[in-house]
Amino acid sequence: MKSFKSLPALVLVILFVVCLFAYYSTRDSGTPTAAQKSVSAEQPLVDTSLLQSAVNLAPLAATPDEQGEAREAWRLADHELDLRFAAELREAEAEASVPAAGPLRQLSNRIAQLQVRVDTDKKRVDDLGKNAGEALDHAQAQLDLDQDELDDAQQDLAREGGDKRARLQRLLREHEASDKVADQSLRFGTLASTGTLSEQFRAWLSLREYNRQLQAAAQEAAAQARILLDRHDTLERQLPSQPDAAASVALLRRLSAQHKTLTGLDQRVQDTKQLVIVYQRWSALVRKRLRAILHLMQGSLAAILGILLAAVLLNSFMRRAFSQIDRRRLHQVRVIARITLQLAAVLAILLILFGPPTQLSTIIGLVTAGLTVVMKDFIVAFLGWFTLMGKNGISLGDWVEIEGVSGEVIEIGLLKTVLLELGNWTETGHPTGRRVAFSNSFAMEQHYFNFSTSGQWLWDELRLTLPTTGDPYETAEKIREIVERETQADAAEAAKDWQRVTHQYGARDFSAGPAVNLRPAVNGLEVVVRYITRAPQRNVVKSNLFQAIVDLLRKPA
Structure with missing residues (x-):
């Protein structure tokens, strides 16, 4: 029988564990999905991670200083990518000069033949002139046909992976088009509100993540600089110190291309190192904002502690001040003062934590309607407590009669009033030993008897x-x-x-x-x-x- 009673709790525990596991397994790793590289995925021709990081970090820049660093980071990353495209295009041209093998060789030969035919057709069209009539139309149609065949062959070669230069040129055009848009509409963030403790805590968490991304971007740029520097040193060691005077023209051209590659690597190393410095300065600005947020959080916490301390001191002061009040009224006054003080402290702390509600009237209306329907009895009892605390209410020690029960008041709570039951007025009036509790709603809905004077x-x-x-x-x-x-x-x-x-x-x-x-x-x-x-x-x-x-x-x- 006990096993059946514990079954719902066991089911809830299992569901809770499953939800926790699902929440943990589907958590965000902190890196954009587009930036995650699969092992089996095809590697891009040109690595654009530095520029992508700069673009992703730009919306996080909120202050003018951070926005200046964001623009500088974007400019350096964009310049490094332009140099990378230039280097990749030189390598693609060098690879294109080497004859291909197999099906790629056939496509290359066909493209070369079509290119010769297109050049011939263009020359023929130019020679005919504008007054050739039907012959010019025929030559123009032949040129269009040969050009279409050439484009189709080039696309076939690019699809087979044999025309790296064409793909690079297409990527370069896309990059230049996106550069124009980014240069005109680089978007930045705005400063988050920090008026309440909850907003300060959220801002602190977001700034920590912001700083972590900046440090990751700086590490990425530093790693890229080391890779480029290693490539530069390796290529520099492979170059001869002094080329032979009898070297062929092809060799001299290849050496010239390698020197251009070295120059490009030098510039890219400088850009990436400067990018690291920019990210470090940017991170320093964010850390400064973090310290400012921590200062605000400490001030808010100090204000909360001050409110709690003031509440404790006021409670102690009221306890001493109320010692001179009539004992039978002391409990009511003390309860009212304590509840008022606690409500004031809670409201002040909530204002520090969350600030004033923006939809105060709507919230009050909805809460009032809901409480009126769901908690009618509790509300009436609570309002009855105010009646009992009033001038014509009751006090501790009063002999009263409530709903036909006579007794001495020993407790007046927010929702309940407790009597120590006594005999009838004309009887001995000795306590029966029973405690009788009444909902305070009797003060609003029924009648009760009490003495007209404080002396009873x-x-x-x-x-x-x-x-x-x-x-x-x-x-x-x-x-x-x-x-x-x-x-x-x-x-x-x-x-x-x-x-x-x-x-x-x-x-x-x-x-x-x-x-x-x-x-x-x-x-x-x-x-x-x-x-x-x-x-x-x-x-x-x-x-x-x-x-x-x-x-x-x-x-x-």
């Missing part, structure tokens, strides 16, 4: 039967004097409290003195004594009065 005064009475022997009127008068003496202080305070009530509400005045009434009984006369006392002290006062009256009756007449 009530009229109590005691009854006793006097024997027929003796003078009952004299005995009743002595009993009245005893009751008046025992309750004199309470009667005076009750009269003062009642005067405040009558002045506030316009009620009629009354006498707080005790009253003694005689009633006929079976075995004599019944004496009914009514007196005023505090509700919590009624049992003690009644016990003292009974003891004094018994002592009076035991005295001999």
Whole structure:
């Protein structure tokens, strides 16, 4: 049976682990997909990674200094790529001078023949002139046909991989076209907002990733510079120190091409080294922004800690200040002050963390509507707490009656009020030992009974039967004097409290003195004594009065 109870939890754990594994396995590696090279993928003719890195980093530049470094990085990477294209084209021309083999040789021979035919057709068209009539049209048509065949043959050779120069020229044209667009519309980023702690934290994370990409780009440029320098040194060692005077023209041309390659490598090494320096300066600017963001985050954290410290100090101050307030009102005032202080601290911290909401009225409307529908009982109970905390509410220690249950208030929470159940007003009023909790909604939807004064005064009475022997009127008068003496202080305070009530509400005045009434009984006369006392002290006062009256009756007449 227990295994079936734990089955849902086990299923949730398995699903949670699966989700974590899927999240980890599909995480972003931090490098663009286009920049990832597959082992089996075809290598590009020209490596454009340096320029691509500069273009990708440009939108991250937000300050004018960073944007200047971004432009310089793009210019250096673009110039290095132009030199790379020039070097690759020279190598392609050198390779084209070597006769091909197999099917490529046949395509090359056919292209050469077609090229001769096209040149002949062009010369014939030029010789005929504009007034040749039908002969010129025929020659022009033949030229177009031969040109189409030549283009088709060149495309076949390029598809077979035998015309590297044509592919390089096509890539160069594409690069030049993209250069014109990039030079005119190089886009940069904007400074992110850092007004709140959450925005500062997000900006700090993005700047860290930004700086990591800059360092990776600098490392890439440095690695490229080392590769170019190694190629330069290797090629320089292969060149003869002094060419032979009897060397052939082809050899001299090849040596000239190699020297041009060395010059291009020198320029590319300089560009890549300068690019490393630019990225380092750029990274220094980003690190400076990182330090500024950290400074702002420390200020926000210090403000939060200051708010918490102020809340603790104010709480301690209020605890000392409230020690002079009436004990029965102390709990309400303390709860109100503590909740107000906590709400103010939480709101201040939320403003520091997230800032003021941009759609405050909409958010309040949606939240209010949702809470009204879903949490009606809780809202009514919470509003009832404000009623209980008000002037006509209840306090700790009050004897009240709520929904027919009488008792002493021992706790007033935000949603619940707890009574220590007591007997009825006319009974002994001893605690039953039961704690009764009520939702505070009774203050809004029902009625409850409480004393009209803070002293919790009530009229109590005691009854006793006097024997027929003796003078009952004299005995009743002595009993009245005893009751008046025992309750004199309470009667005076009750009269003062009642005067405040009558002045506030316009009620009629009354006498707080005790009253003694005689009633006929079976075995004599019944004496009914009514007196005023505090509700919590009624049992003690009644016990003292009974003891004094018994002592009076035991005295001999």
